[in-house]
Amino acid sequence: MRKLIKPNYKAFIIACIAIVAILFATYSFNIGYAIKIDNQVVGIVNNKNDVANLKKDINEKLEAKLDRNVDIPQNITYERVFKIGEEILSKDKMITKIEESIDFSIEAYILTIDGKDFAVLGNKEQIEDLLNNIKLKYINKEVIDINEIGFVEDIEIKKAYVNSNMIQNIEEVKSRIEIPLKQVKTYEIKKGDTIWDIAMKHEIDTREIERLNPNINIDNIQIGQAINLTFPRSVLNVRIIKEHQYEEKIPYETTYEESSELYEDDVKVKIRGKEGKKEVISEIVYINGIEENRQIINEKILEEPKTEVFLKGTKERPETLAYGNFMPPSRGKLTSRFGPRWGRTHTGIDIGVPIGTPNKAADGGKVIFAGWKGSYGELVIIDHENGYQTYYGHNSVIKVKEGELVYRGQVIALSGATGRVTGPNLHFEVRKNGQPVDPLKFIKY
Numbered sequence: 027m028r029k030l031i032k033p034n035y036k037a038f039i040i041a042c043i044a045i046v047a048i049l050f051a052t053y054s055f056n057i058g059y060a061i062k063i064d065n066q067v068v069g070i071v072n073n074k075n076d077v078a079n080l081k082k083d084i085n086e087k088l089e090a091k092l093d094r095n096v097d098i099p100q101n102i103t104y105e106r107v108f109k110i111g112e113e114i115l116s117k118d119k120m121i122t123k124i125e126e127s128i129d130f131s132i133e134a135y136i137l138t139i140d141g142k143d144f145a146v147l148g149n150k151e152q153i154e155d156l157l158n159n160i161k162l163k164y165i166n167k168e169v170i171d172i173n174e175i176g177f178v179e180d181i182e183i184k185k186a187y188v189n190s191n192m193i194q195n196i197e198e199v200k201s202r203i204e205i206p207l208k209q210v211k212t213y214e215i216k217k218g219d220t221i222w223d224i225a226m227k228h229e230i231d232t233r234e235i236e237r238l239n240p241n242i243n244i245d246n247i248q249i250g251q252a253i254n255l256t257f258p259r260s261v262l263n264v265r266i267i268k269e270h271q272y273e274e275k276i277p278y279e280t281t282y283e284e285s286s287e288l289y290e291d292d293v294k295v296k297i298r299g300k301e302g303k304k305e306v307i308s309e310i311v312y313i314n315g316i317e318e319n320r321q322i323i324n325e326k327i328l329e330e331p332k333t334e335v336f337l338k339g340t341k342e343r344p345e346t347l348a349y350g351n352f353m354p355p356s357r358g359k360l361t362s363r364f365g366p367r368w369g370r371t372h373t374g375i376d377i378g379v380p381i382g383t384p385n386k387a388a389d390g391g392k393v394i395f396a397g398w399k400g401s402y403g404e405l406v407i408i409d410h411e412n413g414y415q416t417y418y419g420h421n422s423v424i425k426v427k428e429g430e431l432v433y434r435g436q437v438i439a440l441s442g443a444t445g446r447v448t449g450p451n452l453h454f455e456v457r458k459n460g461q462p463v464d465p466l467k468f469i470k471y
Contacts, residue, residue, distance in 0.1 A: 060107045061120060063100050068127050069115045070107065080104070084121055084128075094148065095133035097187040102128075131187035137199075138182045139261065145199040146192050153183050156200065157262075164264045164315040174267040178313060181262075203261045211256040215247050228255055237317045258314055266312040269323070276302035278331040288339025289347060299334025302327065345390065346431035348410040352388040352468045353434060355418060356441065356452045360471040364464040373462040374417060374455035377471065381422055381450045383441040387432045388416050388454075388469070396428045402453065403445025406438050415460075419453035420445050 058070045061080065081102045089096050102124065115123065137145045137153050147153050161175055213224060221244045225232045236244050238254040247253070278299035288294060307324040310317055358379035365372060391410035399405040402419035406426060409415050422442025432438055443450040456465045 058107055058114060059104045061124065062103045062105070063124065063127055065101075065103075069120050069123055070113070071117060071120050072114055073117075074106075080121070080124070084124055087121060087125075095187075097131045097133070098128055099131065100128050129189070132190050132193075134186055134188045134193055136184045136186050136188075138184060140179050141182075144261070145202070146186075146188060146194050147196060147199065148193050150183055150185075152196055156196065156203075157181065160203065160262055161264055164266060164312070172266055172268050173309075174265075176265055178263040178265050179261075206258060206260055211254070212252045213255055215249055215251045215253065217249055219247065219249075221245075221247065224253075224255075230255060240316060257316060257318075260314070263314055264312075266315075268310055268312075270308050270310050270320075272306055272308075273328070274304055274306050276304055276327070276329075276331045278302070279333045280336065281333055282336045282338045284340050285337040286340050288337055289341050289343040290339050291343065291349070292339040294337045294339075295334070296337045297333070297335040300332035302331030303329040344431075345433035346392075348389045348391050348412050348414075349434060350389070350412060352416070352456070352465075353386070354469045354471065355388045355416070355454050356383055356385050358383065358452065358471075361451060364462075364466065371462075374419075374453050375465050375471070377452045377454060379441045379450065379452055381440075381442050383452075384437040385418050385421060385439045385441055385452050387434060387436045387438050388456075389414075390434045391416075391432060393426045393428055393430045393432060393438070396424050396426055396430075398444075401446035403447070404439070404442065405445075408432060408438070413459050415457045417453070417455035417457070419455075420447050420451055 135150045305326040308320045310320040358377040361378040362376035391408040394409045395407035404421040406418040421439035423440040426438045
C-alpha cells in the first residue's frame with residue numbers, strides 16, 4: 027500500500043500570491059494614458075497626474091505667450107491604455123505636441139460699422155483710440171461748446187475669439203477708414219465767375235456753397251481758387267451737434283401814408299425805422315467739420331423793431347417843378363468829356379449836334395440867365411431849386427427868357443456854334459451848390 031503525500035497548502039497559496047503580484051506588477055508597469063483631441067490620439071504619457079489639468083495648463087501657457095485670453099474649442103480627453111511598444115512622452119513634450127495639433131482661438135475685438143464687420147484688432151483700447159483720434163480731427167476752434175459728438179454710422183465693438191491670422195494691423199485699418207467713399211466734386215474759379223453763376227451752372231444753392239467752404243469768403247473769390255461743390259464722405263463720418271447762441275437783427279417794416287402837402291411822386295420820411303434785436307439759440311449739425319444743417323430751437327425778442335413811415339405826396343405836381351434827376355438835353359455824340367483839357371479844366375461835356383438841333387431842359391426849374399456869356403456864346407442857365415443848376419452853351423437861338431419857369435424836356439434853345447468852339451455842339455454843365463460836377467454821373471451818352 028502506497029503512502030499518501032499530504033498537500034502543502036501554504037506553499038500553494040504563497041505561489042499564487044506571487045504569480046498574482048507578478049501579473050499585477052507587469053500590468054501596472056505597462057499602463058499609460060492616451061491623450062485624445064476630438065477622439066484622435068496624439069500621444070501617451072505615464073502619469074495620470076500629467077493629464078488631469080492638461081487643457082488648463084495649455085491655456086495658461088498660450089495666454090502667457092500671447093499675452094491675451096485663449097479659447098481651445100477642441101475636446102481634449104484621456105483614457106487608460108497598455109503602453110507596450112508605444113512611445114511615452116513627457117508632460118512638456120505632450121503639451122507642445124497638443125499645441126501643434128489644435129486650432130486655438132485668441133481673444134480679439136471686432137469693429138462693426140452699420141452692422142458689418144470692418145476690422146479685427148487685438149484689444150479694445152486700440153479701437154477706442156482710433157475712433158477718438160478720428161473725432162479729434164474735427165474738434166477745433168470753429169466747433170466749440172459741443173453738446174454731442176459721435177458718428178453718422180452705427181458703431182459697435184464686439185469681443186470675439188478668432189484665429190490669430192485674422193488680427194489686422196492698426197495702420198492698415200486707419201488707412202482704410204480714411205479712404206473717401208465719394209469723390210469730392212470741386213470747381214476752379216475762372217475769370218468772370220461769380221458764386222451765383224457757379225451755383226446756377228451746378229444746380230446748387232449759394233448758401234450750400236458757403237457751407238461747403240467754411241474757410242473761403244465767397245464774396246471775394248479769386249481766379250484759380252478751388253471750391254467744394256459736394257460734401258466729403260468717408261467710411262466713418264463724424265457728427266458734431268452743438269448749440270449756438272447769438273444775436274440777430276430783426277428788420278423793420280415800411281408803411282406809407284398819403285400827404286396832400288407833398289407833390290405826387292415825392293416821398294418823405296415821417297418816422298425813421300429802427301431794426302430790432304433777438305437772441306437766437308440754434309442747434310447746428312456738423313458732418314466732418316462742415317455745417318450740414320441748423321435748426322432754431324429758441325428765440326427771444328430783446329428789442330422790437332420800429333416801423334418806418336413814409337409820407338407819399340398826392341398834391342398835383344407843377345410841370346416846372348424839378349424831379350431831382352436829369353434827362354439827356356439833346357441827341358448827339360459825346361465829343362468831349364468833363365475834366366482836364368488843353369491845360370485847363372473842362373467844366374462840362376460837349377455833345378456834337380448839327381446847328382438847329384433842339385436843346386431841352388434836363389429837369390424842371392427857373393431860367394436865371396438867357397443871353398451871351400463870353401466863351402459860352404449864347405447861354406441858358408436853369409436853377410432847379412434843389413441845389414443843382416444846369417448850363418446850356420453855344421446855342422444859335424434862345425427860346426426862353428430870364429425868370430421863366432420851364433418843365434423837364436421843354437425846348438429852351440437851338441444848338442449852334444457861338445462862343446469859343448471848333449464846331450457846332452451843345453456844351454452841357456451840371457453844378458451842385460455852385461461847383462461843377464461830371465454830368466455823366468447823371469446821364470449817359
